[in-house]
Amino acid sequence: xxxxxxxxxxxxxxxxxxxxxxxxxxxxxxxxxxxxxxxxxxxxxxxxxxxxxxxxxxxxxxxxxxxxxxxxxxxxxxxxxxxxxxxxxxxxxxxxxxxxxxxxxxxxxxxxxxxxxxxxxxxxxxxxxxxxxxxxxxxxxxxxxxxxxxxxxxxxxxxxxxxxxxxxxxxxxxxxxxxxxxxxxxxxxxxxxxxxxxxxxxxxxxxxxxxxxxxxxxxxxxxxxxxxxxxxxxxxxxxxxxxxxxxxxxxxxxxxxxxxxxxxxxxxxxxxxxxxxxxxxxxxxxxxxxxxxxxxxxxxxxxxxxxxxxxxxxxxxxxxxxxxxxxxxxxxxxxxxxxxxxxxxxxxxxxxxxxxxxxxxxxxxxxxxxxxxxxxxxxxxxxxxxxxxxxxxxxxxx
Amino acid sequence: xxxxxxxxxxxxxxxxxxxxxxxxxxxxxxxxxxxxxxxxxxxxxxxxxxxxxxxxxxxxxxxxxxxxxxxxxxxxxxxxxxxxxxxxxxxxxxxxxxxxxxxxxxxxxxxxxxxxxxxxxxxxxxxxxxxxxxxxxxxxxxxxxxxxxxxxxxxxxxxxxxxxxxxxxxxxxxxxxxxxxxxxxxxxxxxxxxxxxxxxxxxxxxxxxxxxxxxxxxxxxxxxxxxxxxxxxxxxxxxxxxxxxxxxxxxxxxxxxxxxxxxxxxxxxxxxxxxxxxxxxxxxxxxxxxxxxxxxxxxxxxxxxxxxxxxxxxxxxxxxxxxxxxxxxxxxxxxxxxxxxxx
Numbered sequence: 001x002x003x004x005x006x007x008x009x010x011x012x013x014x015x016x017x018x019x020x021x022x023x024x025x026x027x028x029x030x031x032x033x034x035x036x037x038x039x040x041x042x043x044x045x046x047x048x049x050x051x052x053x054x055x056x057x058x059x060x061x062x063x064x065x066x067x068x069x070x071x072x073x074x075x076x077x078x079x080x081x082x083x084x085x086x087x088x089x090x091x092x093x094x095x096x097x098x099x100x101x102x103x104x105x106x107x108x109x110x111x112x113x114x115x116x117x118x119x120x121x122x123x124x125x126x127x128x129x130x131x132x133x134x135x136x137x138x139x140x141x142x143x144x145x146x147x148x149x150x151x152x153x154x155x156x157x158x159x160x161x162x163x164x165x166x167x168x169x170x171x172x173x174x175x176x177x178x179x180x181x182x183x184x185x186x187x188x189x190x191x192x193x194x195x196x197x198x199x200x201x202x203x204x205x206x207x208x209x210x211x212x213x214x215x216x217x218x219x220x221x222x223x224x225x226x227x228x229x230x231x232x233x234x235x236x237x238x239x240x241x242x243x244x245x246x247x248x249x250x251x252x253x254x255x256x257x258x259x260x261x262x263x264x265x266x267x268x269x270x271x272x273x274x275x276x277x278x279x280x281x282x283x284x285x286x287x288x289x290x291x292x293x294x295x296x297x298x299x300x301x302x303x304x305x306x307x308x309x310x311x312x313x314x315x316x317x318x319x320x321x322x323x324x325x326x327x328x329x330x331x332x333x334x335x336x337x338x339x340x341x342x343x344x345x346x347x348x349x350x351x352x353x354x355x356x357x358x359x360x361x362x363x364x365x366x367x368x369x370x371x372x373x374x375x376x377x378x379x380x381x382x383x384x385x386x387x388x389x390x391x392x393x394x395x396x397x398x
Numbered sequence: 399x400x401x402x403x404x405x406x407x408x409x410x411x412x413x414x415x416x417x418x419x420x421x422x423x424x425x426x427x428x429x430x431x432x433x434x435x436x437x438x439x440x441x442x443x444x445x446x447x448x449x450x451x452x453x454x455x456x457x458x459x460x461x462x463x464x465x466x467x468x469x470x471x472x473x474x475x476x477x478x479x480x481x482x483x484x485x486x487x488x489x490x491x492x493x494x495x496x497x498x499x500x501x502x503x504x505x506x507x508x509x510x511x512x513x514x515x516x517x518x519x520x521x522x523x524x525x526x527x528x529x530x531x532x533x534x535x536x537x538x539x540x541x542x543x544x545x546x547x548x549x550x551x552x553x554x555x556x557x558x559x560x561x562x563x564x565x566x567x568x569x570x571x572x573x574x575x576x577x578x579x580x581x582x583x584x585x586x587x588x589x590x591x592x593x594x595x596x597x598x599x600x601x602x603x604x605x606x607x608x609x610x611x612x613x614x615x616x617x618x619x620x621x622x623x624x625x626x627x628x629x630x631x632x633x634x635x636x637x638x639x640x641x642x643x644x645x646x647x648x649x650x651x652x653x654x655x656x657x658x659x660x661x662x663x664x665x666x667x668x669x670x671x672x673x674x675x676x677x678x679x680x681x682x683x684x685x686x687x688x689x690x691x692x693x694x695x696x697x698x699x700x701x702x703x704x705x706x707x708x709x710x711x712x713x714x715x716x717x718x719x720x721x722x723x724x725x726x727x728x729x730x731x732x733x734x735x736x737x738x739x740x741x
Contacts, residue, residue, distance in 0.1 A: 046484075164608075205510075332469065339471075
């Protein structure tokens, strides 16, 4: 019984936030002269291939959603893990870019190697690059106390400008006058689930339009590794202990410095993996589209909505991936600007941060918690207070 | 072996997903209404530039030919392929990709849907290495941007020569987005024409390496203005709006690009026009008339696909006469601005 109640209590906040966002989003659509129902029908069609009216292919829509959600899972983990240690990793984007750059560089340099050697090389290379990118922030936090929010944001800029240099005038540029890199070798590519063949017709369309690749499984394994690490290992215990109270952790013999650095290294590796998977599975080269990539920032919302848990992150990634894929279908079918998707994402985040649901529950007597019930389950909000406690003056890492 | 098994697993997974989601299929009506899909690049419809103009061309075609026109705005580069594929797979007759950035995506999707017509502004359908795939269903809509660049170059060069500008040290400048052909064509025409009018003129050229962030172009423009530039020509899409602002704040003049940008900043004295609306309209017309032709289609001053506009400013009679004369010579083909930036 307690477990059921805790699960329901845990789900109430993210579900409530999503419902809140959709209701307010619907009001905004209606206020601007659109029809919220056709807008959401377009989103559902575009995201899940359900109820399409304009002949959209359901398999194609689901495939697009999966392609979008894959990098969100690993970057979501990269944000959630440091949250548990009381650290805000705003740098998942920069770490993702570092991973994609390393993956591309290795994939081009050793392009003739066969898959069994080259594929692990590019994925591990991406993870190492991401880890180093985040590790800088971790080391600075642990040694001189530089706030990780500031350092990770700055590292994002460095990654973005490094990327520009590399593919515009730098060593990875394809040719003068282009803003992309050479393609990585065939051995560095993750297999797509269906053969990339224009003549093979699957579900009424050429098989090559379904871009779902095996990176999906890597991402799901990464989420499982994250859960195992956090709840079943000594390191995970130390991470959570540092997140709860650095002083108590230190008293219990945990090295806070070491934990902070290791946490950031692991988080960066997850983000770097996302970047490597995008290159190896989808793009096969670095292009100017990475200038406008927002995966690492969406990951912050994914981690919060997923309450920092592995399952939650996968589900939140599914929602965000579906919103991403659904936006353009909504725009062409219902005539509603796809900017609505950004509004919905912001509303979800806003609702979680403000914890509306907790306030509403306090206001309605019937919903108020009875004595003896388990303590309130609002992990995302709790995570924030933990982080706030960690940055109290005097609780510097030593 | 491992891959085959993985694919099999994937097939099963996709089949399972489909079991839950069975959609309808499109049906053909007897009276054919053409369906046109437009995919913007990351600049979006409100870029006051070529995405906006492409939409203008589409809307005109919707009125004139009674076609169904729909738009998908790309939020990130990840959206290009899904947006193009979505149109191509839902029975659209022509799918238009706006911009050079979409070349590879158009190359991929046009190969998957050989029976759908594609048009791309400023580029062709390419493979990952940037080679034109020359698919028989892709029309490449190119512009001789140097024609438009030359017209504003004449205006800038003459103004500078006559000493009517602020610094009056014989320096003008251009802020490019990324050093790619469409950007460099504009700058080539600009520099060529300005030098023709005033052989001693110095033309500073800088790149922001960005098309969306105004702050980056503002920085490049401010450096050029410190180097005594009197006219800043922006060739950087949404990023370039920052260059126009920088000119306005420093009290020097600026020149807009692609669309008429007189409203972007009071410092704008002219705009180099790339008539993407004309190109889009022409491509749609060709499909409606059954005369679609693959390959390159070039728009320039000769076919009224490029030009200039004077903004917030009245040209002195002598400059107007010179500008009109050069325009007529380019139109007649007796004068040809270069495609590469002169040394």
